[in-house]
Amino acid sequence: MSYGEDLPTASSTLVGPVATGPDSEAVLSVLKVRENTDPADAVNDPRNPPRKSVPLNKTLAAMLPTALQKFLLYDKVVVVTGGARGLGFNMAQALGECGAKAIVIMDVLQEPGDGAAAELHEMCGVPVQFYKVDIRDEKGVAEVISNVAETFGSIDVLVNSAGIADSNLKAETYEPEKFRRLIDINVIGSFLVAQATARTMIKSGNGGSIVFVASMSGRIVNYPQEQSAYNASKAAVIQLGKSLAAEWAPYGIRVNCISPGYMDTALNRVPALDAQKKIWRDLTPQKRLGRVDELNNLAVFLASDASSFMTGADCIIDGGYSLW
Numbered sequence: 001m002s003y004g005e006d007l008p009t010a011s012s013t014l015v016g017p018v019a020t021g022p023d024s025e026a027v028l029s030v031l032k033v034r035e036n037t038d039p040a041d042a043v044n045d046p047r048n049p050p051r052k053s054v055p056l057n058k059t060l061a062a063m064l065p066t067a068l069q070k071f072l073l074y075d076k077v078v079v080v081t082g083g084a085r086g087l088g089f090n091m092a093q094a095l096g097e098c099g100a101k102a103i104v105i106m107d108v109l110q111e112p113g114d115g116a117a118a119e120l121h122e123m124c125g126v127p128v129q130f131y132k133v134d135i136r137d138e139k140g141v142a143e144v145i146s147n148v149a150e151t152f153g154s155i156d157v158l159v160n161s162a163g164i165a166d167s168n169l170k171a172e173t174y175e176p177e178k179f180r181r182l183i184d185i186n187v188i189g190s191f192l193v194a195q196a197t198a199r200t201m202i203k204s205g206n207g208g209s210i211v212f213v214a215s216m217s218g219r220i221v222n223y224p225q226e227q228s229a230y231n232a233s234k235a236a237v238i239q240l241g242k243s244l245a246a247e248w249a250p251y252g253i254r255v256n257c258i259s260p261g262y263m264d265t266a267l268n269r270v271p272a273l274d275a276q277k278k279i280w281r282d283l284t285p286q287k288r289l290g291r292v293d294e295l296n297n298l299a300v301f302l303a304s305d306a307s308s309f310m311t312g313a314d315c316i317i318d319g320g321y322s323l324w
């Protein structure tokens with residue numbers, strides 16, 4: 001199973017009222033296309049399916065207890081890699097719902113990236129910019145991040161969700177090129193985005209929060225599918241997160257990991273995986289896969305001041321899978 005394409009160039013789409021604003025006709029036509037989508041398609045939508053939310057009202061938010069106010073992301077510019085679909089898209093939506101000033105999604109896929117930007121803007125009411133970029137492309141990533149900092153004034157939160165998975169590949173016949181590609185995306189690509197983002201956070205002097213989406217596979221070996229490269233890559237991401245947390249703490253940058261278990265993403269909803277999914281469920285104390293939005297609240301917590309004393313942590317959300 002492999003997600004993502006080899007498309008190293010960067011380009012962008014902006015949805016929402018910001019300095020270099022979009023052509024509103026173009027935005028409306030994208031929204032119209034999404035509106036006309038057959039509801040039956042929504043079930044198969046890799047974003048699973050998008051849910052409309054009520055934008056946070058600032059007056060009501062001010063009435064929340066202090067503890068809840070700390071979860072709000074007002075004035076924070078949020079970047080989500082892999083935000084075109086799946087877990088990244090869902091986390092981006094939650095961050096927008098909690099008051100983010102702007103959302104930027106970076107993804108290698110033009111569509112659903114364009115559609116995701118339009119939907120996020122419609123659902124959260126904040127400016128949303130989509131950049132098509134391959135996170136392995138050091139120059140492209142640096143350009144995008146510096147463009148974002150220039151357009152929105154800062155980057156306060158980065159959620160590194162872009163990643164690929166290869167599974168059911170036996171180690172003794174694993175092709176080195178395939179192994180390298182996976183490490184290049186999951187580890188080095190994630191590092192490149194974190195590095196470019198941290199540079200802007202250090203320069204601004206305001207710090208920020210970086211969240212890596214690792215996996216329980218960074219700590220356990222999945223069964224029954226063989227996936228040595230993926231497991232190794234996620235272990236590296238967890239240790240990378242800890243190392244960056246220690247190095248960047250003096251700059252006020254916090255770095256934490258979310259490590260999901262099996263999530264019920266559209267990509268896992270294929271008949272070929274039915275037999276394995278039964279095993280995954282049986283081996284999970286909660287006897288189910290995670291819903292696509294079940295990382296959202298942890299992402300908001302780690303992104304926000306609610307977790308201000310937390311850095312270098314690896315938070316497992318797996319229905320208890322890694323307990324057994």
Ligand SMILES: NC(=O)c1ccc[n+]([C@@H]2O[C@H](COP(=O)([O-])OP(=O)(O)OC[C@H]3O[C@@H](n4cnc5c(N)ncnc54)[C@H](O)[C@@H]3O)[C@@H](O)[C@H]2O)c1
Nearest residue numbers: 003004082086087107108134135161162163215260262263
């Ligand atoms: N789905 C699960 O069960 C599960 C479990 C544990 C961890 N994770 C991790 O969560 C993250 C998101 O997974 P998902 O299920 O939402 O997958 P997904 O394929 O739906 O989303 C991943 C996104 O990353 C993008 N991407 C891939 N390679 C890229 C590249 N080189 N440059 C830029 N963008 C790229 C893809 O285009 C895609 O939009 C991944 O890091 C994955 O390893 C997923």
